[in-house]
Amino acid sequence: MRTQLFALPLLAALPSASAHLHKEAQKAGLMYFGAATDTPGQRERAGKEEAYPRYDRILADNKMFGQTTPTNGQKWLFTEPEQGLFNYTEGDITTDLAREQGKILRCHALVWHSQLAPWVEEATWTAENLTAAITSHVEHVAGHWKGQCYAWDVVNEALEEDGSWRESVFYKVLGDEYIKLAFRLAAEIDPDAKLYYNDYNIERPGPKVDGVIRLVKMLQDEGIRIDGVGMQAHFTASEAPTLDEQIAAIESYAETGVEVALTELDVRIPVPYTDEDLAQQKEDYTNAVGACVQVPACIGVTLWDFYDPFSWVPDFFPGEGAALLWFDDFKKHPAYHGVMYALRNGTRPHHPHPGHPGGPPPPPHCDKKKKGKGCDKPGKPGKPGKPGKPGPWYA
Numbered sequence: 475m476r477t478q479l480f481a482l483p484l485l486a487a488l489p490s491a492s493a494h495l496h497k498e499a500q501k502a503g504l505m506y507f508g509a510a511t512d513t514p515g516q517r518e519r520a521g522k523e524e525a526y527p528r529y530d531r532i533l534a535d536n537k538m539f540g541q542t543t544p545t546n547g548q549k550w551l552f553t554e555p556e557q558g559l560f561n562y563t564e565g566d567i568t569t570d571l572a573r574e575q576g577k578i579l580r581c582h583a584l585v586w587h588s589q590l591a592p593w594v595e596e597a598t599w600t601a602e603n604l605t606a607a608i609t610s611h612v613e614h615v616a617g618h619w620k621g622q623c624y625a626w627d628v629v630n631e632a633l634e635e636d637g638s639w640r641e642s643v644f645y646k647v648l649g650d651e652y653i654k655l656a657f658r659l660a661a662e663i664d665p666d667a668k669l670y671y672n673d674y675n676i677e678r679p680g681p682k683v684d685g686v687i688r689l690v691k692m693l694q695d696e697g698i699r700i701d702g703v704g705m706q707a708h709f710t711a712s713e714a715p716t717l718d719e720q721i722a723a724i725e726s727y728a729e730t731g732v733e734v735a736l737t738e739l740d741v742r743i744p745v746p747y748t749d750e751d752l753a754q755q756k757e758d759y760t761n762a763v764g765a766c767v768q769v770p771a772c773i774g775v776t777l778w779d780f781y782d783p784f785s786w787v788p789d790f791f792p793g794e795g796a797a798l799l800w801f802d803d804f805k806k807h808p809a810y811h812g813v814m815y816a817l818r819n820g821t822r823p824h825h826p827h828p829g830h831p832g833g834p835p836p837p838p839h840c841d842k843k844k845k846g847k848g849c850d851k852p853g854k855p856g857k858p859g860k861p862g863k864p865g866p867w868y869a
């Protein structure tokens with residue numbers, strides 16, 4: 475048993491020709507594994523031009539990343555900086571790259587209270603003219619990229635932590651009608667795009683998850699199409715939801731009939747970091763990707779960029795960073811191997827859930843509370859069909 479226990483982490487850490495995220499994700503039954511990216515020069519405004527060729531080569535490798543999302547270029551601030559003045563330059567750079575490289579494209583984000591053009595916040599709106607402004611924005615922006623987006627984040631972050639509606643400029647004037655309007659318009663303008671609601675802190679059951687479900691049902695009750703829930707999955711190591719919590723959240727969305735994706739995954743750690751921080755990060759990444767692999771409704775995972783210097787985290791969370799899978803020197807984080815492990819071994823049959831009744835028992839799921847008490851024990855052998863896996867769940 476000792477050798478077996480040892481063998482897994484070692485195997486997971488060995489570099490191998492097929493150790494590519496998108497390729498493994500597809501083998502695991504996901505549609506894609508991707509990374510968001512920004513326009514050269516905008517990449518967290520960090521300089522680092524000398525790193526571009528190597529960065530671009532990794533991004534261009536479709537075995538590694540089969541999907542991308544523009545981190546900024548499609549947001550209101552860029553696409554309609556002044557009322558009626560549309561500019562697709564920034565967004566096109568990434569969407570063209572996706573087309574040229576044959577990557578699946580997620581489009582982000584049509585209606586969001588943040589990174590709004592100042593004119594939207596400054597104007598005094600009536601319900602009628604704000605409706606007209608949203609209509610024009612969605613018609614132009616979704617129209618420009620019509621047919622190119624696998625999915626659109628139609629509305630982003632409309633909920634407060636307690637599940638109530640966020641008091642955005644849109645909500646203050648239109649109430650929840652603005653959400654219905656945005657989804658109705660997107661469905662009309664880009665009928666082939668999957669229409670998503672996207673938010674953060676919706677990866678473990680709680681009032682905000684309930685709020686998302688309420689939003690989905692509100693649209694469905696009115697006959698308005700919504701196809702997906704995007705769990706942003708911006709995590710802080712050691713505070714990230716457990717595997718089981720994430721599975722429960724995904725399943726609760728799936729029960730409404732929508733698909734789910736991890737749309738902006740990153741796991742931030744304190745900087746400077748320790749080996750323990752990296753180990754915790756590995757566990758958290760493994761759980762996130764493992765949860766997606768284990769629930770059929772979860773169709774893909776997107777990292778919010780993949781290279782630490784281009785992460786938004788250090789700017790937004792002072793004292794934290796190193797949230798992605800490639801360090802500054804392009805070495806891979808230990809978490810990369812955790813993700814690989816989840817893709818290769820966190821397979822659905824090992825975790826029985828409503829979609830897979832009667833599967834063999836899961837390996838023991840390690841979360842931080844159980845560390846040292848069971849995580850280091852081998853898993854129970856599986857029932858017929860599949861051989862049992864030795865624990866721990868994460869490598």
Ligand code: XIL
Pocket residue numbers: 518545546583630706738786
């Ligand atoms: C972030 C970008 O990564 C940064 O470059 C930008 O300065 C701020 O926005 N939730 C979202 C993303 O939906 O659009 C945000 O992206 C991160 C949080």
